[in-house]
Amino acid sequence: MADANTNTGGGKICVLIVEEKADLRTFFMGILTKSGNFDVKNAATAKEALDILAKESNAIHVVVFDWSMVDVSGSVFVQKLRRDPLYDHIEFVVCSQALSQDDSFLMVEVDVHYSIIKPVNANDYLKTMELVRSKYNKNKPINSKLKELSHLISEEKIQECDELLKTPGIEDEISKNPRFVYLGGEIRILKKQYGEAVEFLKNFFKNKQENPAEDNLKSLSTLGKALCLVGRFDEALIIFQKLEDKSPKNLSHKVMVGDALLGLDNIDGAEEKYGEVLENDSTNKDALIGMTKSNSVNGNYEQAKSFFEKIEGNFESRTLASFYNNKGVALVRSGKVKEAILFYENALQLFDKFKGHVYFNLGMAYYRDGNIASALSCFQAALATDELDLLAEKKILKEFQDKGIEKFTADYKDRMAKKKR
DSSP states (O other): OOOTTOOOSOSOEEEEEEOSSHHHHHHHHHHHHHHTSEEEEEESSHHHHHHHHHHHGGGOOEEEEOTTOSSSOHHHHHHHHHTSGGGTTOEEEEEESOOOHHHHHHHHHTTOOEEEESSOOHHHHHHHHHHHHHHHHTOOHHHHHHHHHHHHHHTTOHHHHHHHHTSTTHHHHHHHOTTTHHHHHHHHHHTTOHHHHHHHHHHHHHHOTTSOHHHHHHHHHHHHHHHHHTTOHHHHHHHHHHHHHHOTTOHHHHHHHHHHHHHTTOHHHHHHHHHHHHHHOTTOHHHHHHHHHHHHHTTOHHHHHHHHTTOOSOOOOHHHHHHHHHHHHHHHHTTOHHHHHHHHHHHGGGOSTTHHHHHHHHHHHHHHTTOHHHHHHHHHHHHHSSOTHHHHHOHHHHHHHHHHHHHHHHHHHHHHHHHHO
């Protein structure tokens, strides 16, 4: 075994070992503790590990886990953690008997770059963990900044993203490093520059055909998301189905297939995909959101609410608000104004942060239905929110604010009277 006093990789790090077999758990803990370079915590199950991480995430730097755990599979375990920005700083190491090509693809997609194949002797185990420790401590500042950028994008903090992008080297890394190109697409999506996101990513694939397939998976996924947002659901579906074929254990691909099918009005197909995800992970937020959306579109509002109530943590996002607003607008344009009003009224219970946009669109539906009193009430509710972009985007709200209720109502009635002549 390596010399216990050897410390060439920086300071100590804290490792959480997740291992179901007590003898192996003791064996691995002993190796790391004896080296003197690791603080060690342990868990016998994935559930126990999740409880420890929920309480002590800031103190833990690395999680070593078995891919074939009984209570929760390793693939579901790591995807659950990778979806939560709280664990962005943690490095994951798979310690398992065998890994398939599907497993390897998924590991790349969820940023798991280390694996230990069982059975393993003490020297080889410690050698790998020392490599992990060394790289963790010597992590380049640029990589830390890129992780921070990913975290800010997930929290939809546009101004903070713009500030971080001013850091020397960040833009260059995003445009040239295949591992981080997807971030360029995600930033554009966050800013509602959906067409630019599509063009940016398509140009990348056009000019970088030599990249290994695994380097392209995240960028392909982001391209599919952008295509959905510009209404090109058929193209997005092709991408998501290819990603699912390549990495069938990646639950996010199944959700994305469902989202594309929902965009194509294949509600049954979408719910089948969301259901597949929930069979593997009943708390998967994206699948629960998918079921909420599909049931809303289908008019099953009580069922939609039942899925919504199962969602843990933050539910809202700009993308989700856009989905509801765009679906309602489509109903109005197809002449189904009453249905749009019901759709928006039920959507209001799902939102807080983006409630203003829903109120505005509900007001516009009432306005088109000739119910000016309800329209004005909704416009007032929209203006009462802190969504400052509403005034800039919606001319009718600016007109309402400038004229006041009486003048706005009088002008509306005058326009309606002229139309009847």
